Amino acid sequence: MYRKLILLLLLIFTTLLFSYTINITALTGSEIYFDSQFMGTVTETPFTIEVPDDKSGYLEIKKLGYSDFIAYIELLGNESQITAEQVPLTKLIFDINVDSVNIKYTFLNQNYDIPLPPSYEVDIPYTVEKIIIEKDGFFAKEINLELKPFDKKNLSIALIPIDEILLESNPPQANVFVDGKLVGKTPITVKRSNFDIISLEKEGYLVNTLKDLPQDDRILVELENGIELFVDSEPKDVGVFLDNEYVGSTPMKGLFPTGTYNLTLSKLGYVSTNLMIELTQNGLNKYYVELNPLLNTISFLNSENYEFNIDGKYVGKGIDSIILDDSPHFVRIISGKKSLEFPIYRDFYDKMESIDLNKLSTVNVYSLHNTPVSFLGKTQKTPAFFLYNMLNNPQFVNVRTLNRTYSILLEPSESVDIYTGSDFGNLFITTNVKDPLIYIDGQYLNYKDCFGYPLKSGDYTIEVRKFNEIKQQKVTISPGEKSFVHFEFDSHVPVKVDFTGEKYTINGEEFTHTEKVLYLPSGPNLFSNGEMSVVIFVNEPMYVDLDKLFGGL
Template identity: 25%
Template sequence: MIRSIHWLHCLLLIALGSLALGQRIDPQRIIVNPVPTDLQVRVWVDKDPSKSGAPVYQVGENIRVSVQTNQDAYVYLFGVLPSGDIDLILPNPYDQDNFIRANEVATFPPVGARYTFDVTPPFGESVVLAVASRTPLDLSRVYDIANNRALVNGRQELGQAMAIVVEPLPDQDWVSDVAFYYVGQYTPPPPPTGTLVIDSNPAGATVYINGQRAGTTPATLTLDSGQYSVQLTYPGYEPYRTTLSVEGGTSTRISANLRRINLSGTLAVTSNPPGAQVFVNGQLVGNTPVNLSLNPGSYTLELRRQGYQTYRTTVAIAPGANSRVNVNLSPAVSQGVLTVTSNPSNADVYVNGRLVGRTPYSARLNSGTYTVEVRRAGYQDYRTTVTVQAGRTTTVNATLALPAPPTGSTGVLSVVTDVPGADVYIDGRLAGRTPINLQLRPGRYTLEVRSGGRVVYRQAVQVRPNRTTTVRIETR
């Protein structure tokens, strides 16, 4: 069993070159490679493999140290004692092979070893230093391995000596890491505090730290290190908000110029007729006429009154300005149903001269009076006037009559299209759909054929008595 390791009670770690340059001491290293390197080493103790806390070992417990590199490397492990004495953990008289394969986890003492590491007083913080190198290091200035005796004492001398050892190596060929643990009961030190000084214009603003009231300005607060949200409030002024970090041993200052809240504006709303409900951004605020006091900004204004159409608009309120909206409400448009049937069916339905469909036909129309025509080729047109009332159904039943036979001699006009179903108009009046034979009095007529909503043929034709005049039309 090698002698028990007495670890350092309170270690401040020294970065490479920090003594000569007067740099701030890095509390995580004894010696640090200042150049980033792809060679990495990681060291830990068995009670804290994730290195996330401060493991505590009681006197008499065994401790094991593990190390891992991401590349093949020679690894050297040191322990620094509270007295300043230094132990070489690896290599040691029982484990002299310190070559570690890439990604291999090496633990000391290994399972089945002839020695142990025993935890002994004094109490306090302890540290393990790992140095990994692509080539073996000459430790003759640091440690007499043959006699198991350190040639330097304390963290400062160890840092200086190791700096000399690695100085001949290329920057990319070495790297270091440390692990901490405590002997006995560990009481973490209180977090360092800093000072936050807060002023405001005007003074007397209420101070809130992380949502908790902390006084009024001017204020000087002592806070633990960390990040804080700060809010200042003062009547008639906009809240001031910010987020900042407080560092131990430092003073941070906030000087806030508070901004006055913008003056409200007025909005006068009237309507004809009056008594309409007024909604601002969806909220009922009264009936017309009404005067409103609103903060500057844009608002959605809505007026509602039974029997009238809802009125909507957007208004902009300027600071201290008077705005006015006067609305003439439009009566609500009510609807009824118009139903048109015919005998025979499949007749064209015209409402106020516009073709709207074929029988049987049904549609919702606004209340009012309409002219309804029903037309079918080979039958006399049907025409009537109806009144559509709100909430009611108005029905037109059209019985189409055959046309009276013409008197005297007649002729026949036969109209044929390559695509059946084209509308045929004689002197501007719908006569039917192709193919169609029309019995007409002799004379000259204007023939118009429409297909797919467009005029495909328009010519004057002559109908002769007791003869058939045939017109063939290509619609495509």
């Protein structure tokens, strides 16, 4: 008996001699664990536990309804003081559109990443201000919180797949069109890979078109109030352009931002009208315009073997007709070794319906001064250009000036040039733009005088200005010879094209869309449906109905 008592005292002494004391300040009722071993329940503070001092370990303090306190205890010295920070919990109840998500948050400088339990309920310290919801294949969702101790908070969350985006608008309930098809109202989720263009429309607001989406799960589209513009005309179905952008055909009604605009009304076969307008909240913003007819068409017969160069630009062969505008143009037509050269402009041909290129000859007369020239009862001042339809056989004709009569032999499909003197040549200046400013050695020249302008022999500098752009070329004039210079400007014009056929070409490029706005180079453009080829001069926004064009305007 005495011996057993000695062993017990020895055991107690050894334990006290080789133990470490931890003094804990924690909430009453907290359970204490050291390296997962239960050490007791806090009944009063400080609460003291003794642990073996042979190794360090984790101290855990738990109390129902509060955050767990975990600390790593390094056994240095004989004892340590621990104050547990225990924060009341709040229960989050999730309503979420997917399962198997992770909840991330930071508490006391420690990052937590926990899976959402099947109950969709998680207890977190009420001091947490932000959580992040994550799932592979979905955009992460960040949620800001305002929690209260021991409270319950319901969270409704929709995670967006990474191949989708949530469209929202201000104001909401805007119609959403994907590639022109109505798919619903905002807010709405759409797949990124299923669209080229998304448009949002709401009555009284401007259409907002999206082409590039951000790499986020959502986008908020701000809709802007618009001003209603109404445009009507006589005739109807006239193309309406605002600042060179096609906006519809008359009668046309639409919403646009406030501001000053260049309003253009265009229809093939009529004189285009240009107006400067101002759209304001208090303005009338309604316009009615009458367009004057303007159609002068030159049609060609037997043109399949003839190549056309118009205003210095090669257009192609087999052209059936040219629709003239109100500017002069110069045509060079070649077939083998034969060539025809003549200007074209409205009413020049006495409303001639068609020209047979196998029977056409031209007489072009040049002089150093504006000399009157007569040919078959018609008189022009030089440079003079006469067209003559003849039979297939060569024929002698007379050309008269004040001082002389010229007897010349005309052949079909060829032009004959007459120079009234031997000390000059002549210059042809062409461009692809309308009404350029032209200078020869610094002296202004009217564009209407640019075809066959007489110059004495020598070197000259030709300068052309358009769109604040200046181009120059040097040219050498030789006696009795023609010189050609061409100036090409990089100018493209919007053209609205309507066509119900299967396909058509413009300048050799094939199109199949029935309605399309194209930006065509200014100058002559060749339209073809495979059966007919028509040249149209494009210098300002135009509306072209190809059905009427190929069917005969």
